[in-house]
Amino acid sequence: MTDQPAIRLTGLTKEFGSVTAVDHVDLEIAAGEFFSMLGPSGSGKTTVLRLIAGFEQPTSGTIELFGQDVTAKAPFDRDVxxxxxDYALFPHMSVLDNVAYGLRVRGMKRAQRRDRAMKALASVRLEQYADRRPAQLSGGQRQRVALARATVVQPKALLLDEPLGALDLKLREQMQVELKQIQRELGITFIFVTHDQEEALTLSDRIAVFNAGGIEQLGTPRDLYERPASRFVADFVGTSNVFDHERSQTILGRAGEHSVRPEKLTLSRTPQEGEGIHSAPGTVVESIYVGSGIRSVVDLDAGVRVTVLEPNVRGRVDDDERGNRVIVNWHDGDVISLYPPAGGG
Known part of the structure; x- marks a missing residue:
């Protein structure tokens, strides 16, 4: 990576009539980084991607690509x-011709563009399918063709707008691994838009969580999951048990708003002991077998419903059945502070 960011957004704002889709976003994305923009529908992430691509013009603010102001430039004048x-492949062209199309538009000679296109297909392990039509390929293969076509022109940045959303779960998981490998091999800056938090955590070097047109939190996957900065991030990135100010004080003995991830909680018949360990009694209202683990929903006597996720380990005989009395245990170090207490720093 270089010191100069691949993308710099400064005060980026986009309004559609009375609706502010993007609200004064400041962001730097490093060269060679796999960067994801994560958020629910309407959060502004896709609009930011379209602004970077040049498909939309900002209401205000600037967009820089490797130090060059491209705010007013057309999409074809940006090196992205x-x-x-939906892949947008040409159905009447062979896979090879689809990949070589961008080189053809740029005036590259036939032999040279064929050589470049074959190398691009080899990078996604599809060179043996060069003579096929897109309709003869699986969804995952068509997605890799689209990647090869996008990277063959060697852009400085590749923008990916929920490219795996149309694939089934197994294929999507496979493509996540391949996408990360391709990005590492090419060394191109990838900017990836998704509403799937697991996908973002799996792929990204850093993630920007979008909400209401702005960035709620920016950080590594571990930062966002282990140290969410707000209730929105705690709820959106993974599953979290959130305790409001009153319940935090009553159950956790802390002022402010807090959360605890389900996998950080454990169930037992009697309170666990040890430094920093705390317990609260409750009743199991649901127990769900999820293969790799058991997800239990427990109503604490203190008036809070929590989710507990425990691994499906050897030696475990029975799930905690509905109606059973249990003790929920947690460690001080696993309690996340979402907001400082009122009047605090």
Whole structure:
């Protein structure tokens, strides 16, 4: 990576009539970084991607690509390329011709563009399918063709707009691994838009969590999951048990608002002991077998419903059945502070 960011957004704002889709976003994305923009529908993430690509013009603010102001430039004058969810391949062209199309538009000679296109197909392990039509490929293969077509022109940044959203779960998981490998091999800056928090955690070097047109939190996957800065992030990135100010004081003995991840809680018949360990009694209202683990929903006597996720380990005989009395245990170090107490720092 270089010191100069691949993308710099300064005060970026986009309004559609009375609706502010993007609200004064400041962001730097490093060269060679796999960067994800994560958020629910309407949070502004896709609009930011379209502004970077040049498909939309900002109401105010600037967009820089490797130090060059491209705010007013047309999409074809920006050294970026975009991969869409629907792939947008030409059905009448062979896979090879689809990949070589961008080179052809740029006036590259036939032999040279064929050589470049074959190398691009090899990078996604599809060179043996060069003569096929897109309709003869699986969804995952078509997605890799779209990646090859986008990268063959060697853009400085690749923009990916929920490219795995149309794939089934197994294929999506496979493509996540391949996408990360391709990005590492090419060394191109990837900017990835998704509403799937697990996908973002799996792929990204850093993630920007979008909410209401702005960035709620920016950090590594571990930062966002282990140290969410707000209730929104705690709820959106993974599953979290959130305790409001009153319940935090009553159950956790802390002022402010807090959360504890389900996998940080354990169930037992009697309170666990040890430094920093705390317990609260409750009743199991649901127990769900999820293969790799058991997800239990427990109503604490203190008036809070929590979710507990425990691994499906050897020696475990029975799930905690509905109606059973249990003790929920947690460690001080696993309690996340979402907001400082009123009047605090």
């Amino acid at each position: 390329n975009t991969v869409f969810q």
